[in-house]
Amino acid sequence: xxxxxxKKHVVDADLTSTQKKxxxxxxxxxxxxxxxxxxxYTSLKKVLKRKYxxxxxxxxxxxxxxxxxxxxxxxxxxxxxxxxxxxxxILGVSIKKTRDLIMPKNSALCYLxxxxxxxxxxxxxxxxxxxxxxxEILHFINNDNDxxxxxxxxxxxxxxxxxxxxxxxxxxxxxTLINSCMHxxxxxxGFFEISKLQSYNDNTxxxxxxxxxxxxxxxxxxxxxxxxxxxxxxxxxxYQNNENCTSNMNGITIINKSNFVDHHTFVDHKFQNCLSxxxxxxxxxxxxxxxxxxxxxxxxxxxxxxxxxxxxxxxFSDSASIKTKPQLEIYADDVKCSHGCTIGQIxxxxxxYMRSRGFSEKTAKGLLTFxxxxxxxxxLNTREIVDYAKTEIAKKLSIEKGLL
Amino acid sequence: MLEIKNLKAQIEDKTxxxxxxxxxxxxxxxxxxxxxxxxxxxxxxxxxxxxxxxVSSGSITYEGDDLLEMAPEERSHRGLFLxxxxxxxxxxxxxxxxxxxxxxxKRKAFGQENINAKELLQLFKxxxxxxxxxxxxxxxxxxxxxxxxxxxRNEIFQMAMMEPKLSILDETDSGLDIDALKIVANGVNSLxxxxxxxxxxxxxxxxxxxxxxxxxxxxxxxxIVMSGDKSLAQKLEKEGYSFLN
Numbered sequence: 001x002x003x004x005x006x007k008k009h010v011v012d013a014d015l016t017s018t019q020k021k022x023x024x025x026x027x028x029x030x031x032x033x034x035x036x037x038x039x040x041y042t043s044l045k046k047v048l049k050r051k052y053x054x055x056x057x058x059x060x061x062x063x064x065x066x067x068x069x070x071x072x073x074x075x076x077x078x079x080x081x082x083x084x085x086x087x088x089x090i091l092g093v094s095i096k097k098t099r100d101l102i103m104p105k106n107s108a109l110c111y112l113x114x115x116x117x118x119x120x121x122x123x124x125x126x127x128x129x130x131x132x133x134x135x136e137i138l139h140f141i142n143n144d145n146d147x148x149x150x151x152x153x154x155x156x157x158x159x160x161x162x163x164x165x166x167x168x169x170x171x172x173x174x175x176t177l178i179n180s181c182m183h184x185x186x187x188x189x190g191f192f193e194i195s196k197l198q199s200y201n202d203n204t205x206x207x208x209x210x211x212x213x214x215x216x217x218x219x220x221x222x223x224x225x226x227x228x229x230x231x232x233x234x235x236x237x238x239y240q241n242n243e244n245c246t247s248n249m250n251g252i253t254i255i256n257k258s259n260f261v262d263h264h265t266f267v268d269h270k271f272q273n274c275l276s277x278x279x280x281x282x283x284x285x286x287x288x289x290x291x292x293x294x295x296x297x298x299x300x301x302x303x304x305x306x307x308x309x310x311x312x313x314x315x316f317s318d319s320a321s322i323k324t325k326p327q328l329e330i331y332a333d334d335v336k337c338s339h340g341c342t343i344g345q346i347x348x349x350x351x352x353y354m355r356s357r358g359f360s361e362k363t364a365k366g367l368l369t370f371x372x373x374x375x376x377x378x379x380l381n382t383r384e385i386v387d388y389a390k391t392e393i394a395k396k397l398s399i400e401k402g403l404l
Numbered sequence: 405m406l407e408i409k410n411l412k413a414q415i416e417d418k419t420x421x422x423x424x425x426x427x428x429x430x431x432x433x434x435x436x437x438x439x440x441x442x443x444x445x446x447x448x449x450x451x452x453x454x455x456x457x458x459v460s461s462g463s464i465t466y467e468g469d470d471l472l473e474m475a476p477e478e479r480s481h482r483g484l485f486l487x488x489x490x491x492x493x494x495x496x497x498x499x500x501x502x503x504x505x506x507x508x509x510k511r512k513a514f515g516q517e518n519i520n521a522k523e524l525l526q527l528f529k530x531x532x533x534x535x536x537x538x539x540x541x542x543x544x545x546x547x548x549x550x551x552x553x554x555x556x557r558n559e560i561f562q563m564a565m566m567e568p569k570l571s572i573l574d575e576t577d578s579g580l581d582i583d584a585l586k587i588v589a590n591g592v593n594s595l596x597x598x599x600x601x602x603x604x605x606x607x608x609x610x611x612x613x614x615x616x617x618x619x620x621x622x623x624x625x626x627x628i629v630m631s632g633d634k635s636l637a638q639k640l641e642k643e644g645y646s647f648l649n
Contacts, residue, residue: 353492356452357506357562358480358513367505371496371545403505 002048002148003030009054010116018099023115029108041291041323042262047205047231050175052148056081056118059142059173066138069170071197071384075135081142082119082151088135092126101154101183103211104237110209113181117150127158127187134164134195134382139180141204142173151180155194159187159215166385168197171204178206186218188242193221195385199392200229202257209235216242223380226253226261227392237266240274240302250376251280252389254369254396255288262291269302269335278309281373284320285396295327298335305335312342314372366399405430405601406451406471406570411462412626413450420446422626423462428570431598435612435637436605438623439645444605445489447623448574452486453479466570480506481513483569483600487559487576493547499558500528500542503565510566531564535591552579560591567595572603577611589614609641624648 010023031048032039061080070076075088077095087095099120103110125131141149157163169178186192192212200206206229212220226232238247253261267276282290292311313322326339346368354364370393380386394401406428413421420443428434438444450457451464453476464471471479494502508518519527532539535557547555556576563571573592577585592615596602604615612620612634620636621628622645629648630636639647 347492350492350494352454352476353488354502354506355476356454356480356486356488357502357566358477358509359506360477360509361475363505363509367497367502368494371494374496 002052003027005052005054005148006112006116013116015115016099019115022111026108026112026115029111032108038264038293042233042260047177050146050177052175052177053143053145054116054148056083057143057147061085061140065140065172069138069140069168070136071166071388073134073136073166073384075133077123077135077137079119079137079139079151082117082139082149084119084121085140090131090135092129093135094124096122096124098122098154099152101152101181102213103181103183103209104235107209107235109179109207110181113150113152113179113209117152117181120152120154122154122156124156125158125161125163128160129158130162131164134166134193134384137165137167139167139169141169141171141176141178143176144174146175147173148177149179151178153180153182155182155184155192157184157186157190157192160189161187162191163193164382165194166197167194169200169204169206171201173203175203176205178204178208180206180208182208182210184210184212184220186212186214186220188215189217190215191219193223195223195380195382196225196234197388198224198226198229198232200232202230204229205231207233207235211237211239212247213239213241214245214247217244219246219248221248221250223385224249224251224263225389225392226251226255226263227396228255229259231260233262233264235264237268238276239268240270240276243271243273245271245274247274247276248379249276249278249280250379251282252373252376252393253280253282253284253290254373254393255283255290256285256396258287260289264291264293266295267297267307269296269298269305269307272301272303272305274302274305276307276309279376279379280311281376282311282313282322283316283369283373283396284313284322285316287317287319289320290322292322292324292341293327294325294339296329296337296339298330298332298337300331302332303334305332305337307335307337309339310341312340312372313344314369315343315345362397363399363403366394366397367403369393369397370404405467407465409463409465411447411450411464412460413446413457414460415446415457419460420457420626421450424623424626424628426621426628428601428603430601432619433596433602433604433615433617435617435620436603436623436628437607437620437637437640440607442623443626444623445574448486448572448603448605451572452476452484477509478513481510485563485566485568485571487556487563487571487573489574489578491547491555491559493545493550495545495548497546498543499546502546503562506562506566527565531561534564534594535561536587537561553581553584556580557584557588560588564591564595569600570603571600572605574605575607576604577606577608585611586614609637612637622648
């Protein structure tokens with residue numbers, strides 16, 4: 001059904017030859033199904049059932065709405081349905097149109113994005129630019145109808161630059177399926193960090209594709225906070241294209257109701273003396289479902305690699321579930337790789353211990369859960385983001401934020 | 405203060421307490437001794453409200469109210485304190501935050517405001533000195549990586565901070581070397597008053613040299629088979645539990 005809409009949508013569109021090729025790839029492969037290994041536990045069926053429109057739509061945006069979704073950083077890049085709306089005036093930061101993104105070669109969704117995304121931008125951070133504060137990227141989304149939106153952004157971090165971003169999709173309209181592609185190109189000795197705040201409303205379904213290319217001596221950190229939204233699929237890929245790269249991935253998932261979150265991560269260690277560090281923690285209430293798939297590839301010449309991965313999960317309900325799978329492919333012999341997955345429940349002995357000290361069951365469970373998550377929170381170095389995480393976590397645990 | 409009548413308790417289908425009777429008045433120190441498997445720890449767990457144990461008959465009255473009807477946290481708010489034989493480790497939760505929250509949860513239960521920061525700091529300082537604890541230790545994760553002795557000392561530190569009316573010390577002496585034992589015993593003695601009571605559960609008479617009990621009870625096969633004064637403990641030490649047969 002949606003495929004028919006897409007075909008209709010492109011009839012009048014003036015596609016470039018690359019777009020046409022991408023469209024063909026997509027039409028040939030279609031949306032991924034549970035028959036695809038990477039989508040085995042993640043069905044798009046329900047999400048794709050709706051009748052989405054693909055046409056963009058203009059709407060009014062005011063400060064009040066913006067403040068509601070902002071963490072309060074001074075500098076913001078704001079998009080309206082994918083189209084640039086406002087940008088900060090910072091020397092060394094520029095935004096221009098481009099379609100030139102590198103995305104994974106095997107993703108039909110990324111090809112679809114390439115084919116039909118109307119607004120595609122590059123945010124350039126000049127070399128040696130040192131940003132004191134994070135910049136917020138806010139995508140406001142609104143439409144009269146149910147909406148299938150493509151977002152497409154390239155981030156270029158010049159050599160020696162230091163860039164921190166906070167990204168948030170803010171759906172203020174109807175049911176929306178977002179297919180976002182972000183390509184971050186981190187040049188030599190660059191530092192790039194992005195915090196993805198996934199606090200969506202129930203009408204929002206997202207597929208978030210992020211690819212990070214890293215050059216020599218660079219560091220890239222991606223923090224993903226999956227707190228709300230009916231359907232979230234994150235595809236996060238790191239490519240270490242030279243020596244001495246560091247890639248850090250941290251995730252906190254804490255969801256309730258019938259929400260669904262899937263983290264698929266991939267680190268490609270292609271060169272020697274590199275590091276990757278991945279820590280995802282999940283807390284699942286009610287009828288939620290989680291998926292974690294962490295793949296680490298160490299190519300034959302990539303010696304002296306340190307790669308760590310962990311995925312720990314707490315289930316709070318008999319009807320919550322998590323499918324977790326580490327996937328290590330190591331073709332070099334002088335490397336240090338480790339991985340670990342755990343699935344458990346709140347420890348009864350700890351709970352009794354705390355209750356016998358006067359903690360209500362709710363407070364005890366809340367603090368034990370927060371203690372479980374703290375390892376990831378301690379890796380965050382921006383006050384506003386720690387504050388955001390604590391607020392959302394306290395809400396989920398029904399305890400006062402002051403306790404955390 | 406506490407009255408236990410004909411208490412029977414079981415875990416799964418195994419009966420462990422088989423008719424315990426015990427009365428503890430304000431200001432008294434009772435020692436409960438007994439061989440392994442006699443039910444000492446079960447007794448303390450049942451008093452504290454551990455739901456793993458099922459009380460099949462009998463009663464426990466605390467300050468005139470039915471203790472068995474109260475949730476574990478309510479028992480704590482009412483002034484009951486159990487020093488655990490095996491305190492749990494909670495990585496990620498600091499000792500100070502744990503104790504602060506425990507104090508505030510109790511205050512909340514009585515409709516009081518949270519303890520103010522200055523008052524809390526003063527209390528921490530005082531009790532750290534009492535138990536010879538380095539203040540840096542307050543910021544460590546609760547019991548994580550603590551030695552056996554440190555864990556026990558932390559239990560008594562919590563006891564000192566929470567000022568309970570009735571404390572049950574479950575084998576607090578095990579795992580302590582002689583110096584630590586003296587510090588812990590001194591701490592407990594200084595917390596003792598005419599308005600609070602202590603139940604000491606122990607294997608050995610050693611602890612009773614430092615915390616002198618008013619009464620000594622011997623628990624065997626889930627029953628108190630003999631009660632006496634402190635000389636009973638000395639007799640036990642000399643002759644072992646075999647004299648009971």
